[in-house]
Amino acid sequence: MTERADFAATIRGRGTARHGSRLLVVHTRSADPSRTDAWAQHPPRVGLVVSKAVGNAVTRTRVKRRLRAQMSALVDGLPAGTDVVIRANPASATATSAELGAALRRCLRQVLVKEGA
Secondary structure (H helix, E strand, C coil), X not given: CCCHHHHHHHXXXXXXXXXXXXXXXXXXXXXXXXXXCHHXXXXXXXXXXXXXXXXXXXXXXXXXXXXXXXXXXXXXXXXXXXXXEEEECHHHHHCCHHHHHHHHHHHHHHHHHHHCC
């Protein structure tokens, strides 16, 4: 995802769910099963939010790279039409890739259960 409106709709819109941990917060928005338009059929999309509170530019880029790598293994398991926004908390700056991956999997599992997916 790259558009501000898509991020806002996923974080604040209707049909959204979220789950957080010490390291990150995962927001999701599912496609409405009754819709047959192109939006409901697109592959899952992922967006990252890593603010300056996480650290300097080098630290933020490292966190983004780690989250992208962890998410690439999980994106195929998401239902079509799902949008995911991952917001990194400041504690993610000192976390290892394994810790970020475990937190991401746990949050995704919880948020998908909330949605009934």
